[in-house]
Amino acid sequence: MNRLTTRFALFWFQPSAPTSLAVNRILFYGIVLYYYGFVFSRADFAAWAAFPDAFWDPIWYFRWLHLPALSAGALGVLALVWKMSLAFSALGLFTRASSAVSLVLGAYLLGLMQCFGKTHHFDYPVLIVLGILALSRCGDALSLDRAFRARAGSAAGAAAAEVSPSGEYTWPIRLVWVLTALVFFGAGVSKLRRSGLPWILSENMRYVLLSHHYSHEPPTTWGLYVAQTAWAPRLMGLLTILLEVGAPLALLGRTLRWIFIPGLLMMQIGIHLLTGAFEPFWYLYVFWVPWDRLASFFKARMPAGVTARAAAA
Amino acid sequence: MGDPRRPAGASSGRISLVIAFGTAFVLLAWMGGAAFVVPPLIRSAYRAESWPFLNDLISGRATHPVEAYLAAWRSVAMRTAALVLVCGAAAFVAARPEVHALLRPTLPERALPIGNWRRLGVYGLIAAVVVGSLACIALDTEAWPLSQYPMYSDMRQEEFHQTRVFGVTEFGEVDLSAAQYWRPYGRVHLGLAVERWQADADRLEAALSGALSLYESRRLLGRHDGPAVRSLRFYRLEWRLQPWVENVDRPDQKELILEFPRESRRAPGE
Numbered sequence: 042m043n044r045l046t047t048r049f050a051l052f053w054f055q056p057s058a059p060t061s062l063a064v065n066r067i068l069f070y071g072i073v074l075y076y077y078g079f080v081f082s083r084a085d086f087a088a089w090a091a092f093p094d095a096f097w098d099p100i101w102y103f104r105w106l107h108l109p110a111l112s113a114g115a116l117g118v119l120a121l122v123w124k125m126s127l128a129f130s131a132l133g134l135f136t137r138a139s140s141a142v143s144l145v146l147g148a149y150l151l152g153l154m155q156c157f158g159k160t161h162h163f164d165y166p167v168l169i170v171l172g173i174l175a176l177s178r179c180g181d182a183l184s185l186d187r188a189f190r191a192r193a194g195s196a197a198g199a200a201a202a203e204v205s206p207s208g209e210y211t212w213p214i215r216l217v218w219v220l221t222a223l224v225f226f227g228a229g230v231s232k233l234r235r236s237g238l239p240w241i242l243s244e245n246m247r248y249v250l251l252s253h254h255y256s257h258e259p260p261t262t263w264g265l266y267v268a269q270t271a272w273a274p275r276l277m278g279l280l281t282i283l284l285e286v287g288a289p290l291a292l293l294g295r296t297l298r299w300i301f302i303p304g305l306l307m308m309q310i311g312i313h314l315l316t317g318a319f320e321p322f323w324y325l326y327v328f329w330v331p332w333d334r335l336a337s338f339f340k341a342r343m344p345a346g347v348t349a350r351a352a353a354a
Numbered sequence: 355m356g357d358p359r360r361p362a363g364a365s366s367g368r369i370s371l372v373i374a375f376g377t378a379f380v381l382l383a384w385m386g387g388a389a390f391v392v393p394p395l396i397r398s399a400y401r402a403e404s405w406p407f408l409n410d411l412i413s414g415r416a417t418h419p420v421e422a423y424l425a426a427w428r429s430v431a432m433r434t435a436a437l438v439l440v441c442g443a444a445a446f447v448a449a450r451p452e453v454h455a456l457l458r459p460t461l462p463e464r465a466l467p468i469g470n471w472r473r474l475g476v477y478g479l480i481a482a483v484v485v486g487s488l489a490c491i492a493l494d495t496e497a498w499p500l501s502q503y504p505m506y507s508d509m510r511q512e513e514f515h516q517t518r519v520f521g522v523t524e525f526g527e528v529d530l531s532a533a534q535y536w537r538p539y540g541r542v543h544l545g546l547a548v549e550r551w552q553a554d555a556d557r558l559e560a561a562l563s564g565a566l567s568l569y570e571s572r573r574l575l576g577r578h579d580g581p582a583v584r585s586l587r588f589y590r591l592e593w594r595l596q597p598w599v600e601n602v603d604r605p606d607q608k609e610l611i612l613e614f615p616r617e618s619r620r621a622p623g624e
Contacts, residue, residue, distance in 0.1 A: 053480070054468060079433070083538040091571075093564020095557050096543060100498045155498055158546050168499040169483060176479060208468050212476050216483060223487040228503040230491055235507040248510035251595040255514055255602055262410045265598055319505075343369070 052292075053215055054208030057333065062210040063133070063183035064332035065217075066174060070131035070143070072324040073167055078124050080320075083161070086150050087117040096157045102148075103156055110153060123150055130174070133184020144168075144175040163319055169220055170324065177213040217328040222289040224322070225305055229285025241282055246274035250315055257317035264315035277311075284308055291329075302329045370449040377442025381435060388431035396423050416603065515592040517545035517611065521569075521583030530586070534578045535569060548588045548611055562586060562614040587613045 077084040090113040097110065111119070123146040129139035148171075151164045180186050181204050232240050239245065250264040267273045284304045291301035309321035398404040399412045400420040412423060468476075486500045494502055520527045530536075536544065544565055551558040566586055573580055592607040 053476070054473070082533065085538040088538045091568055093561050093568065095561035095564055096547060152498060157543060158550070159543055160496070160498070160501075162501060162503055162505060165499045165501050165503075173479070176475075212480075216480055219480070220483060220487070223484070223491070224503055227487065227491040227501065228505065228507075231494065231502050231504040231507040234494065235504070236509045239509060240507075243509070244512070245509050248512060248514070248595055249506065251597070251599060252510055252514040254599040255593055255595075256516055258414075262413065269597060 053212045055211050056206040056208055057211045058206050059178070059182035059204050059210045060333040060336050061331065062177065062179050062213055063181070064330075064336075065214060065328050066133065066136075066179035067131050067183065068327040069170060069174065069324050070127045072327070073171075074124060074127040074131065076163075076320070077127075083154055084120075086120040086153070087113040089153060089157070090116050092157055098158045099156045100152055103152060108149065108152075110156070116150075116153075119146055120150060122146060130180075133180045133186050136180025136184055136186050140171075140175040140179070144171045147171045163322070166220060166224055166322060166325055170217055173213050173216050173220075178207075178209045179213065181210070214328050217325060218292060221302075221322075221325045221329070222292055224325070225285040225288035229282055229288070232282060233286070241275060241278040244274070246278040246281075250274060253316035253318060259315060259317035261314050267315065280304075281308060298329065302326065367450070370446050373442060373445045373449055377438065377446070381438055381442070384431070384435055384438060388427070388435070392427055392431070393424055396420065396427055512595055513592055513606075514595055515590055517548055518589055518591055519544050520587045520589060521581065522585045522587060522613075523581045523583055525581075527587065528581055528583070530569070530580060530583075535572075535580050536565075537572075537577070544586075545588070552612075558612075559614070566614065585613055585615055 090110060092110070099108070102108070110116075123143065126139045126142040126146065129135060130143050147168055151168050154161060154164065187204070236245070247268045250268040253259055254262075254265065267277070284301060288301055288305065291298045306321060306326050312318055313321060395404060395408065396412075397420055399408040400415060400423060402409045402412075414422075483500075486497070490496060490500045491502045494504070496502065519530050521530045522528075544562075547558065547561045547565075551561065566583075569580065569583065569586075572578055573582065588611045590607075590609045590611055591605040592609075593601055593605050
């Protein structure tokens with residue numbers, strides 16, 4: 042039992058450099074800002090104020106806290122402040138405050154979109170990761186906060202500029218890993234529970250590929266070609282279930298991570314190309330990339346003059 | 355006198371210069387291709403005179419003019435150019451040795467300990483996420499932001515049906531399924547409302563009345579190019595799935611679910 046608890050503790054709190062968490066911070070907030078700032082038409086938050094009251098079907102904390110749908114002007118201001126907080130968080134400027142604001146306003150704005158009778162599953166993990174990063178020390182490296190502290194010039198500034206390896210930079214990434222595994226595991230279990238093996242073995246996946254050409258605008262017609270065969274849709278269904286239900290295995294080791302995570306990413310990209318359905322969860326996948334090892338890899342291959350000058354500075 | 359540690363000929367700014375010129379080159383090549391190569395390809399594919407796989411990408415000739423495809427391409431091209439510019443600028447900044455010096459973390463040999471209360475709090479957060487997610491999966495339910503992600507769990511059939519909204523104009527019916535008419539929400543909200551509230555006439559009437567008003571106000575503001583409509587009609591469309599979706603524009607069944615406002619309730623002259 043001691044060995045198990047030690048391994049459990051090490052999984053969450055093995056000391057690591059802050060580089061990976063910092064890069065994940067930049068990418069996550071950047072991706073969220075991109076999607077909700079420029080891609081999703083439903084992220085025109087001010088427009089939700091005009092939605093007829095009859096559609097109002099608040100989620101649980103909107104009911105408990107009696108949170109209203111604010112006016113268009115107020116929603117516009119909140120949305121602007123939220124997007125600014127996302128940008129500040131990505132840059133690592135006033136990181137603690139900006140990540141907290143991102144979380145609080147995200148809980149309201151993202152939650153508001155779910156209060157009109159239809160939910161958007163792309164949004165669910167976003168709020169959880171906003172919470173994880175708000176409670177983490179993601180601004181300790183590759184941030185403007187650190188740059189300003191280092192320039193402070195005092196002893197306190199110099200001490201604050203040093204960042205030691207710590208479990209504080211490990212647990213947020215591992216928790217996003219676990220969240221990713223649970224998201225896909227839940228999707229796989231749902232399919233098996235509601236439909237069983239016929240989800241794989243019947244014409245189901247073929248009908249999925251065909252029906253999206255009636256209801257969506259897939260970016261390609263490749264799904265139609267796949268649907269002409271008897272075996273390809275079934276193989277897709279089998280791989281989908283194996284990858285989703287097996288997703289938690291990616292937590293057990295590097296080899297399994299290399300199998301499941303790229304597989305899930307390819308699956309989601311394939312779904313988007315063949316059916317036009319939802320965007321892949323890019324903001325989760327970035328947490329699986331070992332950025333610190335990538336940084337070391339490229340640093341070792343940079344010309345000696347660059348690293349020497351950087352070390353001397 | 356130069357820095358003795360600096361190898362002869364090495365330039366600390368060389369990498370960032372390469373990135374800058376590379377980004378500029380890629381951007382220029384992209385914009386050139388986007389402006390002079392792709393539009394003729396789109397026009398050719400629209401006329402079905404290009405390579406078959408390109409012709410197949412243009413599937414909405416009957417409903418969208420070629421200008422719509424060109425406008426969509428321009429939007430994609432500009433966004434891609436913006437992305438290339440942002441990534442290039444970020445890479446340029448990241449490659450500067452001055453930035454490395456400012457942001458380089460020092461890593462002493464011993465790790466800083468995490469306090470017990472802090473560790474307990476982290477375990478609490480972990481437990482909340484894990485237990486909450488597993489509970490949703492076990493109970494087959496959702497509790498925002500936790501979910502069992504049930505999308506595509508139900509079996510699809512050979513008959514596909516969908517509730518669609520049409521607008522009644524003086525010239526006849528117009529399909530109002532396109533997202534532009536109902537942004538930021540979608541026609542799905544309307545279809546769901548009709549399906550869920552058929553037994554609650556008051557709520558349904560309020561919802562559809564609000565939706566119709568919203569459609570008209572957005573039309574008057576120029577937010578979409580839809581026509582003025584007198585009423586909304588909700589149809590249940592059904593298709594028998596065809597291998598090459600030949601019948602996508604010809605549903606096998608089209609059943610009127612309801613019309614709002616009903617004929618008897620329209621103002622005189624409508």
